[in-house]
Amino acid sequence: MPHPDFKPLSLMSASPVAANAEPWTPLPYADVPRFDARSVLPHWQRLHAGHELPPPAEGTPLAEGWALYHSGEFERAATIGLLHGGDGQTLANQATAIYANYLEPREAVRLSMFRQVIERAGAQAVAEPENCHALYWQAYALGRYSQGISVARALAQGLGSKLKAALERVIALQPRHADAHVALAAFHAEVIDKVGALVGRMTYGVRAETSIELFERGLELHPDSAAGMMEYARALAMLHGESRMGEATQLFEKAAALKPADARERLDVELARVGLRD
Structure with missing residues (x-):
């Protein structure tokens, strides 16, 4: 049964600020790398190491949109993405999901x-079943939405199975999709943490050893992923408790010491620093 607050995208404005009449909260850091439509392209491989998205053509609106995204102008990036459909949907979904996860206070x-992203990316995945970027952002938004309403409640609504299937499909389509490996690894760990290893294995097909294998593969593919390091650290704490807290702390220290390549990585590095202080 859907969450009572869930509304199909058709009932929402196409604007990325549909649920928010006010401008999006600006990035609070002045020390982020800045890009324009030309300068973003030479850095593309590093900026998209987690999912190997093909670059836009130089001088196009989408190149400008991605430059805005990597510079931390998430609202403007999402607006450009929505105006250009197709590949623009990936930009809009990524900008909206990342902004919502890191910066939206309400x-x-x-x-x-997150519901908007789930609907947009889900519709795109239906129309383009092999679009791994649509599947990934659908899964990402499902995961964050599930955490927001409680993982147990989300599992009861069947959202976990949908998320898991989407991520497994992404990895089948794009075996080097590091972010999907990390997200699926985190799903295995979180379900075990919430329902236990036995129920998790029998009901949802999750295993602690699979989680570790997926994290290791994800970080092998994208070794500079601060987000991946922090997710792995949290998973180690959930799955093994105090026995592996030393490793978890080392992962947070490594994430906190990274030099951010863009605005999203700046947000991740700050989270790692805060985590070490807490």
Whole structure:
């Protein structure tokens, strides 16, 4: 049964600020790398190491949109993406999901934004079954939305199975999709943490050893992923407790010491620093 607050995308405005009449919260850091439509392209491989998205053509609106995204102008990037359909949907979904996860302070707005991404990316995946970027952002938004309403509640609604299937499909389509490996690894760990190893294995097909293998592969593919390091650290704490807290702390230290390549990585590095202080 859908969450009572869930509304299909058809009932929402096409604007990325549909759930939020006010401008999006700006990035609070002045020390992020800045890009334009030309300068973003030479850095493309590093900036998209987690999912190997093909670059846009130089001088196009989407090149400008991605430059804005990597510079931390998430609202403007999402607006450009929505105006250009197709590949623009990936930009819009990524900008909206990342903004909602890191910067939106109001929980109701965050959840509404994740629902928008779930609907947009889900519709795109139906139309393009082999579009691994649509599947990945659908899964990412499902995961964050599930955390917002509680993982147990999301599992009861069948959202976990949908998320798992989407990520497994991404990895089948694009075996070097590092972010999908990390997200699926985190799913295995979180389900075990919430329902236990036995129920998790029998009901959802999750295993602690699979989680570790997926994290290791994800970080092998993208060794500079601060987000991947932090997710792995949290998973080690959930799956093994105090026995592996030393490794978890080392992962947070490594993430905190990284030099951010763009705005999203700047947000991740800050989270790692805060995690070490707490």
